[in-house]
Amino acid sequence: MRETLDNVFKKYQKKFTIILLPVLVVAGVISVYTLMQPTTITNQVDNNVSHFQTSYDYKATITPNILYPTGGTIEVGDTMYKKITNAIPFTINSTINSENEVIAKGTHEFQLLIKAGDLWEKSFPLAEKQSFAKKGTAISIIDKSFKIDIEKVKTFILKVEEETGIRTEEYTIEIVPNIQGTIISGGIEKDIKMEDKLIFQYFYEEIKLATEKKFISTIPFTTTEISKNMFTFFGSELPLTPVRIISSVFSLLFILVIIYMNKNFWANRKKNVQSLAEKINKKYGKRMISVSQKVETSQKSIILLNSFKAIIQIADAKELPIFYYNMHLDESKLYFIIDGNYMYQYEINEIELARSRSRSRVKNNKNEAESDPAYALD
Template sequence: MIELKGILATVLKKNNKKLFLSLLPLLFIVGALSIYSWITPGTTIVQLVDRTSNIETSYAYKATMSPNILYPQGGTVDVGDTLFKKITTAIPFEIKTIIHSEEEVLAKGTYDVQLVVKAGDIWQRAFPLQNKQNFDRKGKEISVIDNIYKIDMTQISTFITQVEEETGVSQSQYDLEVVPTIQGVIHYSNMEKDIEIQDKLVFHYIYDEIKLASEKSFMSAVHFNESQTTTNPFSLLGLTLPLVPVRMATTSLFALLLLSIIISFKYLDSSRVRPVKTEAEKLNKKYGSRMIRISQQINFDGKTVVPLDTFKSLLKLADEKEQPIFSYEDGNDRGQLYVVVDGVYVYTFEPRAIDAPAIPNEATGNGKVYVIS
């Protein structure tokens, strides 16, 4: 039986070592596939429609002047960014707002134009230049506003002077803001986008000048983006599989392989053989305090030798006779011998030798007897 266990231990040890070495590279391969499947994006957003409509608003203004030394005839003339307040009676200006699209769109809504006079954060007053108008047009180039308006500087100057007189508060600078307000929607390919624009033309009204304080052209964009989300497959070396099942399969297989490797490694560790404790070693450990070790065998000449079958019988006899137990170890491989001497009687017990194959210990290289732990 012991011989069979020893052989079985050797076979299992070799098989588990082979299993461990074969599963380890497989674990790395499956782990790499699992990681690759998880870092692969699950979905991709595909742009089905990507169009942009640009809304451009531009201003062009002039100055209407009374006759003066610079302009003896007076009238409406082209000017730069600075106008002279004393000789400027009006500022006529043109607003053009156009919707530019690569494809035909439908634009509809309303717009109005106001002139807002501001005294910093103290007060402001709006003067309508055009009441609310509707628009409903279709095309690639849609004109929303294309009109000429006028800032009556005589009226504005009179209004500001009256406010200063009535309130007793005057400002070193006032702002004149031309505010076109466009509200509506743009339709394209079953999509609808809101538009709400207020691109202001601003002048600073100061002591003796009227100065441009803003840009003269503005651009805003309305984006039409329609996308579709698609599920990505798992693709590797020309093989294409559904991504989610691959994730689940590779992760589960990785966990199974890892568990198998851990179990085989533990079994390899536990299958290391250890020396068998002989019966004599067990008796010496348990009853060593009751024994007297002797270096030479007792002379049995003239004595009656009574061999006993069990150590317990010898132990009981020693207690009854109140005699010590002598322990002798034969150096010539005879083994251990336990003796109780009672007059002419010598009671002996010789532990049975264990007949087991010697399995070499790979760690120590010796030839002691081993069994599976």
């Protein structure tokens, strides 16, 4: 059976190599790729999304003037004039809108904060802390109206400047909400915290809006799903683990086959080298002397010969013995003649073997002694 396999591999070695190498590359690439991929994929699934929105709406209460003879509370833009503005009434509306029903609970409170840059600040409560607990897809957390008394603000700032001597060109008036609580959806609980301020810049003659009037934040409710990773092959999705095992096994199998083929190839080369040496030893063994170590050549002139026939000719002409040395490390065979300070040598190596094999293919029908001049007698 072994001889049959060897013969098959020897006969179709080139075809096997051409077929196996691309398959090995493909299997190896798939194996490496699948080994680098996780066997499972973690996905975040959005079960529900809540939007927490807070909006402010303000107007100005003014005294009668040439522009507004009747005065009263009017719609204004981002700029108000201190001289004719008595108060800024405003409403705050805070809601939670969700795709699915949620439970919201917590507390809220509001403060009015007057600041003089980094010099000082003073807070005044607008509403005491209150709790809430509501359920639904559209929940109103706050819907309240407040008023900033500009006359009181002016009076307070003037008093601070008078008593402390601290004065700045710009003050700010801030509406500071403090909403804290939780939202529960599908058993998942998320914290909510809102501190989006409505800020006005308080100049000598003007009051200007310094922030947006609407604030929105998103609170997602997600769960983690773990699924098996798939390998896509020509449009088909295959489980990653079996693909990884099969491609790895095939890669290893193809590597072993290629190694086996090369092993036979080198064994054949070694066999051919040995058979050439055996033929020489068989024919001229009685004329050769085997030595166990290489002769010291530092004091001799070495003449390299390109055929064993030249060794025979020189030995016959000078009536000298032929020495034989087996170089075990590379399986080369060295034949040499010593003539005083001269050393004539011929070596059978892989290059000579390749030459011998090439000639043997061309001269298959000739006598083996005639096919290779490396050991021809005549």
